[in-house]
Amino acid sequence: MKIDRPRRLPDEIAKNISFAIEAGQLKPGDRLPTEQALSDQFGVARTVVREAISLLKYDGVIQSRRGVGAFIAQAGGRSAFRISPACFEKRKQLVQLLQLRTGVQTDASALAATARNNLQLAGIGGFLQEMISAVAQGGDAIERRVDAEFAFYRAITEASGNDYYVEFIGMIESKIVENLRSVAIKNARAAEWGEDVLAEHQTVFDAISARDAEAARIATRIHFERAAQRLTDRADIADL
Amino acid sequence: MKIDRPRRLPDEIAKNISFAIEAGQLKPGDRLPTEQALSDQFGVARTVVREAISLLKYDGVIQSRRGVGAFIAQAGGRSAFRISPACFEKRKQLVQLLQLRTGVQTDASALAATARNNLQLAGIGGFLQEMISAVAQGGDAIERRVDAEFAFYRAITEASGNDYYVEFIGMIESKIVENLRSVAIKNARAAEWGEDVLAEHQTVFDAISARDAEAARIATRIHFERAAQRLTDRADIADL
């Protein structure tokens, strides 16, 4: 059981304001209440409010002008892509997020097929062998299977040679496992594992090995679409 | 000429620390100097240092424990995808960024081909017509051309039905135009425009109109790869 972390006040305030913006209570161009008013409203010190506003400024959600005030920025001006925890509370958003992950991972595989070198291919193949042996062992090797799968696709992404793919997929992946009660999902996914899933990975590897970008794209897409299907089919997620 | 915005101290400090992490001076697990030490080192008040650290905490770059200190987080734990301005100073990173944009936009087009409704298609076609007429008018309609192109692909992305694609591409796009001295690039791109580029867009539209996802993917990829080529070929970017 995970202990609930001690909340930080500035984060709470930032979330509060952020929700107000998403809900449409504060529209682009509107002026935020003064820091003094906000600190009174939330019952915290002004430094806390300042830190909260500073976070939102960092993301480009609001802009402030000294001597004037803070304003809600235009919708297009975001300077960071951040996955809010709320995504995992609504089924539609979760599906969209998995869809995005699938698309990016697919591109990464296609890139890797042409950009990879032999050393990287060997590394990727090593994780595939790890998965195969873990499946053969069965039973108590659940963790090994799942970890190897993560490593497998991470190695593929790294072989693409594009650091942004690595960073982006890493971020999405960590957010997904963090919010979907990782252990339960891990077990669930591991339990569903069989030879067929292994064949999906094998196909991906073969395509990258053959430097066939299109085949890699198709194989990766098939796997992640099925994985997303298996994930969203689960009972504990279906009723979101 | 762009006026240099009044620097904000916390942002400067955050950048400084962030660079130190990227440069490897501070590795995951390392402990940050105390807030007091940092405020002495940078010659600012502790509140400023606190805001800076708060930003990095928000991105998951560092974690802090009350009574102990602040620590560099593991590389995989980022909770936001942010494009640092440094990307635009190195040619390799810029190419990678454009590659990522191309991949995601390509997926968005493919999705739009199947998910679009007729109303959205009409909107997309409208922007295509806008581009055609602007090109036909020639000369002083440069802004119209470029704005219509942005709107065209934005409309396609929205037609994909996935909000994350819209948000992600919008963020990347705004960062690109912001950092590549938008006006100069706009003019450059507009000057290079001709019937051939228009044909690229037309092909994309036709594929989406025909609900042909693969054709849409290919056509979009062709356009953006060529666009990236044209962009990086420019002299003022070539010598980064």
Added chain:
DNA sequence: ATAAATCAGTTGTCTGACAATATGTTTTAT
């Protein structure tokens, strides 16, 4: 009427203090 000076309001920064928490040290009880 126009321009300059003044003023009130807001954000940005500084300073100092205290609260909350973790770690290491010392004291005390057994």
Added chain:
DNA sequence: ATAAAACATATTGTCAGACAACTGATTTAT
């Protein structure tokens, strides 16, 4: 001597107030 408890210390988190820098509007002087 050992273990537990109390204490001291260090660090982050929060609070409170002040002043600086800046903006926009108001007032005043010419």
